[in-house]
Amino acid sequence: MNVTIQPGAVAGTVAAIPSKSAAHRLLICAALADRPTRVICPQLSQDIAATVRCLEGLGAQLRRQGEGYEVIPLDRTKPVGTCLLDCGESGSTLRFLLPVAGALGAEATVRMAGRLAQRPLGPLVEQLRKGGCAVTLWEEEKRLTISGQLRPGEYHLPGDVSSQFISGMLFALPLLPDGSRLVVEGARESASYLQLTLRALATFGLTPREQEEGWTIASQGYASPGVVQVEGDWSNAAPWLCLGMLGGEGVTVTGMDLDSLQGDRAVCRVLAAMGGQVRTAADRVTVLPGPRVPTRMDARDIPDLVPVLAAVAAATPGVTEITGAARLRLKESDRLETTARMLNGLGGQVEETADGLLIRGRSHLSGGQVDAAGDHRIAMAAAVASGACTGPVTITGAQAVEKSYPTFWAELRSLGKQVEETPVGP
Numbered sequence: 001m002n003v004t005i006q007p008g009a010v011a012g013t014v015a016a017i018p019s020k021s022a023a024h025r026l027l028i029c030a031a032l033a034d035r036p037t038r039v040i041c042p043q044l045s046q047d048i049a050a051t052v053r054c055l056e057g058l059g060a061q062l063r064r065q066g067e068g069y070e071v072i073p074l075d076r077t078k079p080v081g082t083c084l085l086d087c088g089e090s091g092s093t094l095r096f097l098l099p100v101a102g103a104l105g106a107e108a109t110v111r112m113a114g115r116l117a118q119r120p121l122g123p124l125v126e127q128l129r130k131g132g133c134a135v136t137l138w139e140e141e142k143r144l145t146i147s148g149q150l151r152p153g154e155y156h157l158p159g160d161v162s163s164q165f166i167s168g169m170l171f172a173l174p175l176l177p178d179g180s181r182l183v184v185e186g187a188r189e190s191a192s193y194l195q196l197t198l199r200a201l202a203t204f205g206l207t208p209r210e211q212e213e214g215w216t217i218a219s220q221g222y223a224s225p226g227v228v229q230v231e232g233d234w235s236n237a238a239p240w241l242c243l244g245m246l247g248g249e250g251v252t253v254t255g256m257d258l259d260s261l262q263g264d265r266a267v268c269r270v271l272a273a274m275g276g277q278v279r280t281a282a283d284r285v286t287v288l289p290g291p292r293v294p295t296r297m298d299a300r301d302i303p304d305l306v307p308v309l310a311a312v313a314a315a316t317p318g319v320t321e322i323t324g325a326a327r328l329r330l331k332e333s334d335r336l337e338t339t340a341r342m343l344n345g346l347g348g349q350v351e352e353t354a355d356g357l358l359i360r361g362r363s364h365l366s367g368g369q370v371d372a373a374g375d376h377r378i379a380m381a382a383a384v385a386s387g388a389c390t391g392p393v394t395i396t397g398a399q400a401v402e403k404s405y406p407t408f409w410a411e412l413r414s415l416g417k418q419v420e421e422t423p424v425g426p
């Protein structure tokens with residue numbers, strides 16, 4: 001599908017969608033718990049659906065009821081046996097559930113889509129093999145298999161490849177019959193995502209004991225609190241707040257936890273540093289245009305914000321430098337390359353560096369036709385950039401937003417933008 005966005009100001013209010021990161025975590029904990037849990041999650045996405053599908057593959061039952069899921073946990077007294085885990089393009093689903101499958105002794109075939117089979121998995125696979133699992137990856141066929149029973153023990157993971165490896169082991173190790181140790185080597189990136197994992201575990205009564213280099217993790221059952229609510233998604237509120245910065249009468253996002261542990265809450269701080277007028281009250285945040293000043297950004301803890309913040313920077317006169325973002329090359333696309341290409345396609349001046357972007361901003365961008373590169377965050381960043389364009393913006397492959405935000409184009413329309421969706425033949 002192609003989307004064409006006409007120039008024009010935005011104004012209005014968007015209700016936050018449920019956080020994809022929180023939804024994955026709470027659904028996984030619920031599926032491993034001692035009794036049923038109601039997980040309130042009013043809106044779905046392809047990635048959340050992937051986690052639901054895989055948890056069903058492992059033997060849990062997830063029934064969609066009203067605004068959420070009734071999760072009947074898997075029966076830990078019965079072996080999982082053979083199963084199919086179709087992770088789609090969701091890195092979180094794959095990296096969280098592979099260790100869980102190992103801890104449950106499942107004999108799983110895992111399917112992957114898009115770029116997922118090429119994204120890093122090696123350090124996690126190495127540890128699972130060390131712990132007694134057989135893992136074989138067929139990258140070309142986008143398939144892998146895991147079998148064997150993961151043993152309690154000491155596991156080591158790097159801190160700077162993907163925090164999702166660490167989260168996956170934090171979910172898996174309490175399921176083992178004896179205590180384990182998880183050691184994180186080197187600097188930690190995406191560290192706030194580990195806090196989200198620890199909070200989800202704590203909600204289900206699990207508290208890995210923090211040590212200087214990682215955690216000791218007791219053998220312990222997941223205890224359901226009965227009902228859990230998925231909080232609003234800061235990563236996906238960010239495109240609206242960034243758009244609010246680029247003109248018009250401001251954009252408000254409601255349903256946000258202003259004290260959230262999500263690292264992407266930093267979008268408020270960064271937009272304020274860039275001159276945006278950021279106003280918060282109760283559960284909402286509003287961003288209005290301001291003077292737009294360039295800044296330096298370290299993206300080590302906010303990888304998913306880089307494309308949308310780069311779009312604002314491209315329309316901010318002066319030089320903005322984004323560093324600490326090498327990991328963006330390992331996402332749904334090489335996001336340093338695809339962000340630069342997309343913004344340059346709209347008249348921006350963006351250069352890739354080894355670990356980030358160098359952006360020479362202009363007061364306006366021109367517009368043009370750009371490709372989403374199969375990446376939801378690039379499609380949404382192009383929509384943000386359209387807020388600074390004097391001409392129309394056409395985004396090819398715009399359906400990419402469905403990975404995390406299926407109603408994105410409808411919401412953009414609700415803010416007053418003229419958005420035309422054109423289906424493209426098979």
Ligand SMILES: O=C(O)C1=C[C@@H](OP(=O)(O)O)[C@@H](O)[C@H](O)C1
Binds near residue numbers: 189
């Ligand atoms: O744990 C999570 O929910 C996520 C962790 C981050 O990945 P990395 O840890 O691989 O950087 C982030 O980019 C991803 O969108 C979601």
Ligand SMILES: C=C(OP(=O)(O)O)C(=O)O
Binds near residue numbers: 047090092377
């Ligand atoms: C990288 C992302 O997700 P995942 O790693 O779960 O595929 C994302 O949502 O930007």
